[in-house]
Amino acid sequence: MNAFQNIGIKRRLRRFFRRDGRALIFAMDHGFEHGPEDFNEVWEHIKPKIIIRKVVRAGIDGVMMLPGIARIAADELKPDTGLMIKLTSKTNLRPKEDQLLQSPLGFVEDAIKLGADAVAATVYWGSPYEDIMMKQFAEVASIAHDFGLPVVQFAYPRGPYINEKYGKKEDYRVVMYGARAAAEMGADMIKTYWTGSKETFAKVVDAAAGVPVLLSGGAKAKNPLEFLKVVYDVIEAGGAGAVVGRNIFQRENPEPMIKALLRVIHRNEEPEEAAKAEGLL
Numbered sequence: 583m584n585a586f587q588n589i590g591i592k593r594r595l596r597r598f599f600r601r602d603g604r605a606l607i608f609a610m611d612h613g614f615e616h617g618p619e620d621f622n623e624v625w626e627h628i629k630p631k632i633i634i635r636k637v638v639r640a641g642i643d644g645v646m647m648l649p650g651i652a653r654i655a656a657d658e659l660k661p662d663t664g665l666m667i668k669l670t671s672k673t674n675l676r677p678k679e680d681q682l683l684q685s686p687l688g689f690v691e692d693a694i695k696l697g698a699d700a701v702a703a704t705v706y707w708g709s710p711y712e713d714i715m716m717k718q719f720a721e722v723a724s725i726a727h728d729f730g731l732p733v734v735q736f737a738y739p740r741g742p743y744i745n746e747k748y749g750k751k752e753d754y755r756v757v758m759y760g761a762r763a764a765a766e767m768g769a770d771m772i773k774t775y776w777t778g779s780k781e782t783f784a785k786v787v788d789a790a791a792g793v794p795v796l797l798s799g800g801a802k803a804k805n806p807l808e809f810l811k812v813v814y815d816v817i818e819a820g821g822a823g824a825v826v827g828r829n830i831f832q833r834e835n836p837e838p839m840i841k842a843l844l845r846v847i848h849r850n851e852e853p854e855e856a857a858k859a860e861g862l863l
């Protein structure tokens with residue numbers, strides 16, 4: 583990688599991360615990866631422009647989308663909102679055994695045409711298809727780095743051997759392994775699971791060797807405070823923020839939740855304080 587490409591990566595990473603090195607990124611790939619029913623709770627959010635307009639107005643740092651949704655909604659972004667385009671996915675309609683594979687759905691050049699500031703690809707570490715996803719990631723990373731574009735790995739441990747050996751995919755030992763593998767492959771940002779405590783998440787952060795680690799939000803929490811506490815612990819553990827979908831778009835008015843998350847991530851506010859300040863308690 584030459585110096586100019588390196589500068590490109592640094593400059594583009596700054597569109598997601600503020601000076602504190604942290605970011606809140608809105609995830610909206612669920613219509614493809616989980617299916618449109620994820621939008622049942624607030625159906626109008628199936629319309630990309632409507633939800634993107636709301637999250638941008640609330641002050642989100644970046645958004646993550648698949649190429650088709652970016653074509654529809656990217657003009658709602660502010661010039662300084664980071665745009666991450668994910669280039670692999672899978673539907674929930676596949677046979678169960680094939681759910682352990684993500685397939686390419688676009689190319690780095692498509693993301694560049696859309697004005698992307700980063701591209702992303704998933705590797706299910708421990709899947710029988712791990713080899714295919716490693717090759718996909720390596721190809722995306724090599725091309726993206728040639729263009730000075732950062733690459734994000736969704737490093738998710740998943741597969742039969744993991745369940746057998748660790749009991750669950752969120753066991754910190756295997757999440758840490760996935761994060762390390764992502765860092766060793768040259769990821770510029772890592773998105774992964776919550777491991778259940780700040781002590782264990784700190785190990786994941788250590789294993790990533792300085793590559794920023796962001797929480798993958800997960801299903802909508804029973805109450806806002808529960809989710810804010812997790813994000814607070816991620817930050818306390820040295821995590822670089824969160825990539826959040828359902829805890830944002832499954833709320834009729836996502837603005838207070840986004841603002842409370844920004845308080846926790848960027849101002850180190852206690853979860854209760856942040857929730858109260860935004861009228862969530």
Ligand SMILES: O=C(COP(=O)(O)O)[C@@H](O)[C@H](O)[C@H](O)COP(=O)(O)O
Nearest residue numbers: 609611615799800801825826827828
């Ligand atoms: O990675 C994804 C799916 O992961 P999953 O298979 O549900 O573990 C993405 O669809 C989401 O971008 C990611 O889960 C973040 O969105 P939320 O989990 O916060 O809804």
